[in-house]
Amino acid sequence: MxxxxxxxxxxxxxxxxxxxxxxxxxxxxxxxxxxxxxxxxxxxxxxxxxxxxxxxxxxxDQPLQRKNIPAPTEAxxxxxxxxxxxVGWFHCEHCQSRLLWQDCRDALRKKPRCFDCNRLLKKSGAKLRCTACDKSWEVKKYRESVSRRVLLPCPHCKQRLRKPIFEHQHSFGGRERLPEERKYLCSKCKGKMIRKSSSLTCSSCGHSVRWRSYKKSLKRRDETLACGNCGCEFRxxxxxxxxxxxxxxxxxxxxxxxxxxxxxxxxxxxxxxxxxxxxxxxxxxxxxxxxxxxxxxxxxxxxxxxxxx
Ligand SMILES: [Zn+2]
Ligand SMILES: [Zn+2]
Ligand SMILES: [Zn+2]
Ligand SMILES: [Zn+2]
Ligand SMILES: [Zn+2]
Structure with missing residues (x-):
């Protein structure tokens, strides 16, 4: 393809x-x-x-199924x-600017403001300092806090806005996530593996592995797929x-x-x-x-x- x-x-x-x-x-x-x-x-x-x-x-273009991952169901x-x-955008309730929540975060990352009084912070070394309220944050902590906060200033009018609800519900990230309900196959007998807290146990032969090492091995494994239709192999x-x-x-x-x-x-x-x-x-x-x-x-x-x- x-x-x-x-x-x-x-x-x-x-x-x-x-x-x-x-x-x-x-x-x-x-x-x-x-x-x-x-x-x-x-x-x-x-x-x-x-x-x-x-x-x-x-x-x-022949669809091939990866090893250890059962063919997907229609559901x-x-x-x-x-x-x-x-839809990810919304309007600032004060100035009506059209915004993404990400814009509010980006603005603070570029020009950090005090979380309390909203004034611009001064950078000194690895710290950000508000001269008005005499508070300071480490740059790294400040950035982390920006990603967590639900009240941030509008990048245009600087009035505080509440994070719109839909932003809490993003379901797909860029990382490869393993959905809870997905069924895993036993490496010994190809039976169904059931997850119980920190381990996976095969429902037919009882073979058991730690969940974490299983997940790691899935990532590590350099899987080769062979196409039965044209005979080519790829990683x-x-x-x-x-x-x-x-x-x-x-x-x-x-x-x-x-x-x-x-x-x-x-x-x-x-x-x-x-x-x-x-x-x-x-x-x-x-x-x-x-x-x-x-x-x-x-x-x-x-x-x-x-x-x-
Ligand atoms: Zn979004
Ligand atoms: Zn605004
Ligand atoms: Zn302040
Ligand atoms: Zn088994
Ligand atoms: Zn092929």
Whole structure:
């Protein structure tokens, strides 16, 4: 398989501009739409491989199942791809700026402010100091605290804001997570391993391993996958390294686009579907650079522009 290439910032901007003028041309709409479609396929493929162990052969696309991870059920697939998508942005209740919670955090990391009085902190050595309340924080502790706090100042008006609820519920991180309900197979007899606090025990032969060493061995193992269809062999870790870029973030907007895009029959429907995806990407910082080619700033600027229209 070949990973799809990204859409250029300019192509998206041109599309929205021509829409605003009522001059949307079908060809550029389809061009952008199908590139996004290919990218959505890659996102779903990568997430499915990373979370459920189903990896397409790099030569012939034949889906292969990783060792020790049972083939995913339809229910697992649905749970993974249809996770309720939450739009990540909100409005500051004081100045109405459109924000991501991440913006509030980034602003404090760039220009630290006192958690109590909101004044700018002065850096002295490894410490940050508020001259007004005579409090100080170690830089590292301060940063950690920024990630944990539920009240942070708005980067624009500096009034304190409460962390929006949806930010507490992010379900997919970039790291490979092992869901609790996933069943593990015994290395001796391929029976089902049951997890009990800190160990895994095989339900058929009784073979038992410590959970932690099992998890470590899964990571360490340089797994080779052999394709029965074309005969090629490849290393999972190598596949994963490339796939991880696409397998970050919540895949549900991508899954949704894959389902809806082919059903669109009019220019309007197609533009709307692209817009839904773009807005979802905007809400999810992590996905933007996967879909759109440009610097972090230029992508963000484009998405803000589109959101403000
Ligand atoms: Zn978010
Ligand atoms: Zn504000
Ligand atoms: Zn202070
Ligand atoms: Zn066993
Ligand atoms: Zn193959």
């Amino acid at each position: 070949n990973w799809a290439s990204r859409v250029k910032v300019t192509a998206i901007r041109r599309l929205y501009r021509s829409e605003r003028r009522g001059l949307l041309d079908e060809k550029s709409l389809l061009d952008v739409g199908w590139v996004l479609y290919a990218l959505c396929e890659d996102v779903v493929t990568a997430v499915t491989a990373i979370h459920l162990g189903e990896v397409p052969c790099p030569e012939c 697992q697939r649905t749970a993974l791809l249809r996770a309720q998508h939450r 999972w870790q190598e596949w994963r390294r490339k796939g991880l870029r696409y397998g970050t973030g919540n895949p549900s907007p991508a899954a949704e686009f894959l389902e809806q895009w082919p059903k669109c029959t009019t220019t309007r429907q197609r533009m709307m579907q692209i817009d839904v995806l773009i807005q979802a990407i905007h809400g999810q910082g992590a996905l933007a650079p996967v879909f759109i080619e440009g610097t972090k700033e230029s992508i963000r600027q484009l998405l803000d522009e589109l959101a403000a229209k």
